[in-house]
Amino acid sequence: QVQLVESGGGLVQAGGSLRLSCAASGRTFSNYAMGWFRQAPGNEREFVAGIGWSTGNTYYADSVKGRFTISRDNAKNTVYLQMNSLKPEDTAVYYCATRPGVPLSHVVLYDYWGQGTQVTVSS
Numbered sequence: 017q018v019q020l021v022e023s024g025g026g027l028v029q030a031g032g033s034l035r036l037s038c039a040a041s042g043r044t045f046s047n048y049a050m051g052w053f054r055q056a057p058g059n060e061r062e063f064v065a066g067i068g069w070s071t072g073n074t075y076y077a078d079s080v081k082g083r084f085t086i087s088r089d090n091a092k093n094t095v096y097l098q099m100n101s102l103k104p105e106d107t108a109v110y111y112c113a114t115r116p117g118v119p120l121s122h123v124v125l126y127d128y129w130g131q132g133t134q135v136t137v138s139s
Contacts, residue, residue, distance in 0.1 A: 018042035018128040020112050025133030028102055032137070036097040038112030038130060045069045049119035050095045051126060052086060054108035054135075061111070065097060066119025075119055080106075102137045109134050 024036040038050065051066040065086040066075045074086050085098040095112060110133050113126035 018114065020114065020128055020130035022110065022112055022130040022133040025110060025135045027136045027138065030102060030104055030137055030139050032102050033098070033100045034102065034135060036099065036110055036112075036133060036135070038095040038097075040093045040095065040112075040114065045093065045114065048114050048116055050086075050088065051113045051115070051119050051121075052095075052097045053111045053113060053123060053126075054106075055111070055132075056108040059108075061123050063121035063123070064110070066121070067095065068118055073118075075121070077121070099135070102135075104137045104139045107135060107137050 019041045021039045024034060028034055046069055049066055049068050052064040053061050054064050055061040063077050064080055065084055067086045067088055083101045088095045111130055113129045115126040
């Protein structure tokens with residue numbers, strides 16, 4: 017059974033950094049993609065970044081380009097989201113998810129999700 021476990025969230029001041037981790041287990045992920053999404057109160061869940069597990073190709077939402085970096089460690093089956101220059105509007109619960117193929121941005125295309133980790137950025 018596929019399991020995704022996020023960690024690394026917390027409270028940080030604007031301009032600060034956090035690194036989120038997503039530990040994946042339960043299948044071979046080489047033909048799959050991983051995505052990071054976030055959901056703020058009252059908002060829909062939105063795509064943040066994605067990575068092809070075998071290709072390493074990365075994709076970002078415009079709102080985080082140049083500030084966030086997604087990466088993966090194949091040996092540890094872990095995906096990371098390095099978040100720099102954080103803004104109060106980045107405050108949300110961050111989720112990782114997986115899907116077959118390429119990392120698309122649509123929530124409904126992902127079949128497994130983690131439980132989420134809270135990121136709060138104070139001004």
